[in-house]
Amino acid sequence: YVDKISKGDIPPKITDSYNGDFNTVKNNLNILIDAMNEITSAAKEMADGNLTVEFRERSEKDEMMKSLTRAVINLKNIMKELLKTTDSLSSASEELSSVSEQMSSSAEEMNSQSESVASASQQINSSVRVTAAATEQSSTSLSNIASITEEMSSNFNNVASFGRKTADNVRKMAEAGENMSGQINAVASSVEEMTASLNEVAKNTANANRISQNANRRTGHINTQMEALVSSSKKIGKIVEVIKDIADQTNMLALNATIEAAGAGDAGRGFAVVAAEVKELAKQSAGATGEISDQIDEIQKSINDAVQAIGEINEVINEVANINEMIAASVEEQTSTANEISKSVAASALTVGNVAENANESANLVEEIAKATDETSKTVGEIARNIDELLKGVKDVARSSNEAAGGVNDISRNIQGISTASKQVAAGASQTSESSRGLAEMASALSQIVSRFKLAG
Numbered sequence: 001y002v003d004k005i006s007k008g009d010i011p012p013k014i015t016d017s018y019n020g021d022f023n024t025v026k027n028n029l030n031i032l033i034d035a036m037n038e039i040t041s042a043a044k045e046m047a048d049g050n051l052t053v054e055f056r057e058r059s060e061k062d063e064m065m066k067s068l069t070r071a072v073i074n075l076k077n078i079m080k081e082l083l084k085t086t087d088s089l090s091s092a093s094e095e096l097s098s099v100s101e102q103m104s105s106s107a108e109e110m111n112s113q114s115e116s117v118a119s120a121s122q123q124i125n126s127s128v129r130v131t132a133a134a135t136e137q138s139s140t141s142l143s144n145i146a147s148i149t150e151e152m153s154s155n156f157n158n159v160a161s162f163g164r165k166t167a168d169n170v171r172k173m174a175e176a177g178e179n180m181s182g183q184i185n186a187v188a189s190s191v192e193e194m195t196a197s198l199n200e201v202a203k204n205t206a207n208a209n210r211i212s213q214n215a216n217r218r219t220g221h222i223n224t225q226m227e228a229l230v231s232s233s234k235k236i237g238k239i240v241e242v243i244k245d246i247a248d249q250t251n252m253l254a255l256n257a258t259i260e261a262a263g264a265g266d267a268g269r270g271f272a273v274v275a276a277e278v279k280e281l282a283k284q285s286a287g288a289t290g291e292i293s294d295q296i297d298e299i300q301k302s303i304n305d306a307v308q309a310i311g312e313i314n315e316v317i318n319e320v321a322n323i324n325e326m327i328a329a330s331v332e333e334q335t336s337t338a339n340e341i342s343k344s345v346a347a348s349a350l351t352v353g354n355v356a357e358n359a360n361e362s363a364n365l366v367e368e369i370a371k372a373t374d375e376t377s378k379t380v381g382e383i384a385r386n387i388d389e390l391l392k393g394v395k396d397v398a399r400s401s402n403e404a405a406g407g408v409n410d411i412s413r414n415i416q417g418i419s420t421a422s423k424q425v426a427a428g429a430s431q432t433s434e435s436s437r438g439l440a441e442m443a444s445a446l447s448q449i450v451s452r453f454k455l456a457g
Contacts, residue, residue: 010036031058039068051076090444260340264333 013030017023035058042053051072055065 010040035065042068042072046072046075051079086444256340 010033013033014026016026018026038056042055045053053072055068055072057065057069
């Protein structure tokens with residue numbers, strides 16, 4: 001799909017469904033594809049000479065479509081002016097031809113018809129000046145079109161630049177998602193270690209009845225260790241909270257983890273804080289990795305100390321059967337809760353991974369669109385160069401017309417000497433005939449150029 005765009009083959013619109021910002025990106029890409037298809041279709045029509053095409057504006061700020069519409073209107077007006085100019089050139093050439101024939105056949109009678117010749121020369125001068133003025137107007141119109149095509153090229157360059165910036169931003173978001181996925185996996189690992197520790201506690205409850213006299217003394221030590229564990233868990237919770245902002249689904253999973261941890265009692269409070277702190281991880285993902293690693297090491301140390309203390313207490317609590325049963329039930333419940341939290345964190349990791357993958361895919365698509373827009377900009381530049389060439393040709397016609405006007409003025413000034421220069425008049429008539437044929441050829445060439453374009457529906 002992306003490969004087609006990179007080769008200038010605009011594909012159909014995207015039909016896959018996405019959520020949130022990705023759905024907005026998809027819709028914007030579809031709008032861009034529609035616009036590119038419309039521009040491509042209109043460009044083909046214009047290339048075939050059809051200037052009746054219309055461009056649909058999608059908003060008040062759609063300067064590109066407005067510029068294209070103005071360009072077509074200006075080009076159409078230019079062609080109409082060229083058509084008028086060719087008619088004037090054709091008429092002037094016919095008049096020049098008629099006058100030259102009359103001058104050739106009436107060379108012997110020039111003395112008596114000098115006033116008639118003067119009148120004819122004035123008429124020729126007026127026609128040539130009209131032709132020159134029309135040609136100058138055509139030159140101005142073509143200059144306007146050249147300016148418009150340059151503006152179109154600039155607009156396409158801006159679109160391509162925006163596409164590249166968008167791709168960079170999406171890739172940064174994908175990198176952040178990958179970092180978050182790694183942090184979630186680290187939290188899942190700590191949950192598994194906690195579950196293993198709880199299982200060890202369950203095994204050791206069988207020895208709790210032997211040293212009940214030492215239980216109270218060791219309980220104080222255990223409380224100190226567990227407080228250190230809770231403190232470290234709270235620090236981890238502040239870091240992990242960032243993850244909750246990745247997606248609504250991650251937020252719901254963290255909420256479920258909080259509920260499950262609350263049901264586990266005091267032993268689950270650390271997980272409740274972890275789930276709460278997941279909401280802030282997205283803003284701190286770059287700097288949180290090292291801190292999470294340090295806090296996990298601290299928790300593991302505290303857990304190891306707690307397990308050691310609990311192992312000593314296990315030798316005591318064998319003497320109290322009822323307490324032993326309560327501890328066993330509590331450990332079983334905490335293990336179940338830890339498993340649920342582990343599942344929730346694993347689901348969060350999967351969601352973040354999917355976000356990163358989709359972001360990378362979107363970045364690639366935006367980059368390909370930027371490349372295609374660059375190619376379109378180059379095409380517009382080529383059109384501008386062609387218009388410049390046409391402008392040069394029109395200016396040449398204008399110069400020729402001005403030169404012809406100057407020649408007619410010379411004829412008018414020298415008309416008083418016609419009676420003594422009949423041969424020179426005959427030669428001038430022949431030259432005028434050749435000039436009229438040249439004008440006729442130029443008029444025919446311009447007419448053929450204009451006939452390639454369709455100006456009305």
